[in-house]
Amino acid sequence: MTVPRFWRRLKNLYRLIGTRCENCSEYYFPPRNMCPECRRTGQVVPFKFNGTGEVVTYTIIHSAGKDYAKHTPYILAIIKLDEGPRLTAQVICSPDDIHTGMKVKSAFRKLGEESEKGMIYYGTKFMPQEIK
Amino acid sequence: MSVGIISYGAYIPRYRIRVEEIARVWGNDARIISDGLMVFEKSVPDIDEDTITIAVEAANNAIKRAGIDPERIGAIYTGSESHPYAVKPTSTVVAEAIGTNSELTAADFEFACKAGTAAIQACMGLVGSGMIDLGMAIGSDVSQGAPGDALEYTAAAGGVAYIIGKDEQAAEIESTYSFTSDTPDFWRREGMTYPEHGGRFTGEPAYFKHVTSAANGLLEKIGTKPSDYDYAIFHQPNGKFPTRVAKMLGFSKEQIKPGLVVPRLGNTYSGSCMMGLAATLDIAKPGDRIFVTSFGSGAGSDAFSITVTDRIDDIRNSAPSVEQLLANPIYLNYADYAKHKGKIKF
Numbered sequence: 001m002t003v004p005r006f007w008r009r010l011k012n013l014y015r016l017i018g019t020r021c022e023n024c025s026e027y028y029f030p031p032r033n034m035c036p037e038c039r040r041t042g043q044v045v046p047f048k049f050n051g052t053g054e055v056v057t058y059t060i061i062h063s064a065g066k067d068y069a070k071h072t073p074y075i076l077a078i079i080k081l082d083e084g085p086r087l088t089a090q091v092i093c094s095p096d097d098i099h100t101g102m103k104v105k106s107a108f109r110k111l112g113e114e115s116e117k118g119m120i121y122y123g124t125k126f127m128p129q130e131i132k
Numbered sequence: 133m134s135v136g137i138i139s140y141g142a143y144i145p146r147y148r149i150r151v152e153e154i155a156r157v158w159g160n161d162a163r164i165i166s167d168g169l170m171v172f173e174k175s176v177p178d179i180d181e182d183t184i185t186i187a188v189e190a191a192n193n194a195i196k197r198a199g200i201d202p203e204r205i206g207a208i209y210t211g212s213e214s215h216p217y218a219v220k221p222t223s224t225v226v227a228e229a230i231g232t233n234s235e236l237t238a239a240d241f242e243f244a245c246k247a248g249t250a251a252i253q254a255c256m257g258l259v260g261s262g263m264i265d266l267g268m269a270i271g272s273d274v275s276q277g278a279p280g281d282a283l284e285y286t287a288a289a290g291g292v293a294y295i296i297g298k299d300e301q302a303a304e305i306e307s308t309y310s311f312t313s314d315t316p317d318f319w320r321r322e323g324m325t326y327p328e329h330g331g332r333f334t335g336e337p338a339y340f341k342h343v344t345s346a347a348n349g350l351l352e353k354i355g356t357k358p359s360d361y362d363y364a365i366f367h368q369p370n371g372k373f374p375t376r377v378a379k380m381l382g383f384s385k386e387q388i389k390p391g392l393v394v395p396r397l398g399n400t401y402s403g404s405c406m407m408g409l410a411a412t413l414d415i416a417k418p419g420d421r422i423f424v425t426s427f428g429s430g431a432g433s434d435a436f437s438i439t440v441t442d443r444i445d446d447i448r449n450s451a452p453s454v455e456q457l458l459a460n461p462i463y464l465n466y467a468d469y470a471k472h473k474g475k476i477k478f
């Protein structure tokens with residue numbers, strides 16, 4: 001990710017800001033400027049997602065490139081937010097505990113960094129709602 | 133009109149390492165170290181946590197606890213000795229992450245372990261003068277001790293955020309008093325990973341002199357005595373120092389007990405004394421009086437006299453308590469701990 005590209009997506013990554021169409025009540029993450037259902041009659045406004053949802057499916061990453069080597073094994077999942085949209089994100093928990101349908105909530109974490117002297121990227125990951 | 137704490141929020145990473153595990157690696161006697169420091173385990177950040185992520189989580193908990201509209205916040209000051217960037221503020225990331233608008237002033241504070249209480253004082257001034265509606269003061273750190281150094285047993289991770297304002301105070305801050313002098317007890321030069329400290333020099337001329345001077349200065353200023361307070365919190369670099377300084381000042385063990393979180397948490401530096409205050413607010417009743425004195429090497433102390441209001445009962449349970457954050461830890465061995473703290477470079 002380049003610095004300008006990250007900066008344009010800051011709000012979305014930091015606070016799960018997407019959009020909602022006030023005409024058909026559909027939610028979008030990542031945000032869309034136009035509602036594909038309503039087209040020209042759509043009323044698209046910014047929307048802050050609650051940050052809760054559940055795991056639809058997941059994969060456990062055991063080997064990763066240099067930048068992510070120290071994070072392995074880590075879990076990459078498709079999360080269905082309670083409002084509807086799905087997104088890909090890391091889930092912070094033990095590979096032994098992850099399961100389909102697990103209820104999760106958002107957490108603010110480091111997503112990565114350009115390099116040791118480069119920019120640090122922050123954003124949203126997910127963690128289990130129930131602490132065990 | 134008076135100024136006070138509108139809300140507060142804490143955050144502690146879930147990982148811990150026991151003092152005995154660190155002692156085992158360096159061939160030291162864990163019993164002697166634990167008993168000497170009165171610290172038994174300390175918090176460790178996750179691999180993807182740093183001072184910024186901890187500050188954001190604490191800030192979010194403070195927003196949540198009292199249902200604050202982030203757009204009311206006119207200032208954010210984050211105190212830390214482990215800001216991830218040497219140049220680029222922690223506080224701007226916090227502002228964006230909690231959703232303030234851009235009409236706000238922000239800066240990062242540095243003053244060893246008391247940068248967070250200095251931030252509270254700055255917010256008190258801005259709120260009191262009417263320049264801003266609400267101010268947020270944060271103390272957050274992921275502190276490092278060099279491997280094998282005495283500080284490695286206590287340097288921990290955690291953060292606390294306080295929202296300062298006039299309306300709907302959960303606790304009124306009646307007065308504050310500071311004592312500051314140029315004392316070289318602890319330092320870290322630019323670009324160095326680990327701090328240096330003056331060994332024995334850190335005790336008497338640094339911690340004890342500054343904490344007692346600020347505490348006595350405040351008691352004298354407002355005409356109160358230790359027995360007027362229900363609770364007291366003193367900066368906690370370990371368990372021994374605050375226990376001893378409380379006794380020197382005439383506070384009892386019972387008064388400092390709820391706020392003495394260091395035996396199970398370690399020293400969270402800028403978060404230390406603010407974490408003790410959060411733990412005390414978690415259990416305090418309306419009308420209770422709380423005495424707080426921070427300490428930062430270099431050196432200085434900020435003392436506060438606080439009275440809890442009826443509002444505390446309305447907001448207390450809307451965000452995790454310090455006790456809840458301390459529960460369910462995941463214990464690390466030294467190898468995993470070194471990986472978490474970046475002591476091993478990949």
Ligand SMILES: [Zn+2]
Pocket residue numbers: 021022023024025026035036037038039042043
């Ligand atoms: Zn629509």
